[in-house]
Amino acid sequence: MDPSVVLSALVLGISIGSIFLVAALGLAIIYGTAGVINMAHGELIMLGAYTTYTLQTFLGVPFFLCLPLSFCIVALVGIAIERLLIQHLYNRPLDTLLATWGVSLVLMQGVRLIFGSDPKYVQLPAFLSTNLDLGIVNVSVFRIFVVLVAALLVFATWYTFYRTRFGIMVRAVTQNKEMAASFGINSGKTYMLTFAIGAGLAGVAGAMFGGLNIVLPTMGMSYVVEAFLMVVSGGGSLLGTILASGFTGQMQSIFAFIFNDTFARFLIFLMVVIFLRFRPQGLIGSGDTRR
């Protein structure tokens, strides 16, 4: 077997894994903290892509500035969703599921009404549109950029949740809401900020995915399935999501290399279903009850 082909598959696996990870990160935070299964996550990714498109097209904002702006704008949308809807439905998982599904449909149709159904394009800086020749493998610079941003987002998320007072607040509320309140922590405000961060991360994901693919009102659906698979098979934790994304990305790349892309996706889904049959708590899930 040609080693360059194997190496290409591995590099592609890292790239696919990082895309899965970026898509799943916000979902993992919201699910891991508040236990909310946010069916509108894909549409928040889509909003991030449209935000970047709008900022570039109508305001001439450079791509790199669009990333933090997409975070902020989609985080504000997240706050609005949480305050108007989700905060009334905590501890009611089925209702939350249906309500966020409704939100996803509203967002999708709303964007379709405003922007139409024809594809839009996010313009990348010229150097991100080139390929990097590493001798035996040829890699898209933008895919390398996505891997780097994924690493940066993971670090920023870990730092926020494990090295700051806000992180103590969030983890205290997750472990024992009653005790957190007994020591001055407003769980409602904590959930709201966590939802905002999760939504903001979806916005950044969308801004980057707009550079990988065309921007459509339905684009979120194609990412949300993988995002859910990563979060559920990872057990809802940050580390679990990282491991699940990395492993699944590699498997998808290897299967696609051996068979084809469609069959690779089929095999991945099958593997996840079998895995969850024997380990329903996921890779790093503790099986703890949220209090």
Added chain:
Amino acid sequence: MLLNLQDVSSFYGNTRILRNVTMGVAKGSCLCVLGRNGVGKTTLVKTIMGLTDKIEGEIHLDGADLSASRTDERAKCGIGYIPQGRQILGKFTVRENILLGTFARADESTTIPDICLELFPYLKENLNRRAGLLSGGQQQQLAIARALAVNPQILLLDEPTEGIQPNIVAEIGETLKMLNKELGITLVLTEQHIKVARKLGDEFVMMDNGRVVDSGPIAELTDDVVERHMTV
């Protein structure tokens, strides 16, 4: 009075657990809340913290009306809470558990007060240890340190000696006495150990079926009163 409850009833769902409780706790004193299992002692403490579903009546702390306040707002008024079973956050380190208390500080200080670690040298030496790995007695020390990090004017302790080895019970009793008598922190203590109550308490209230059925200075907590209300 530092803490005043006026005709307070408390509910879980539609079930009334506390019935028209009226009581007061003087500043710097120690009030022992006594009674058999299931008479409403824990509910009384949870009611003061705002952890029941609904209350009727009025609760005042240092003149401020807490009746309609959320739990986090009450904590910020200077209430340190040591719940039954300790409820240490097991996934947190010792340091993170104590830091949790600082979120309720009125002065917004974010550092662990010296007293928390001076009182409990074991905690000082094990700040990075996972709290879930501590023994029951060590967890109780941690619960007290966490409540002290609030810089409380009043400590609510729900059965602090429950499930603790006898030698540690004495140690915890000494610590609480010091906090009350030397530092002037007001204590409200639910207890089933009469010895502990007599050693620490200035006043007592005896509860039965969600009501206060007897109260007075601890000297009036005679064996006869104990037998009448606490023997099964």
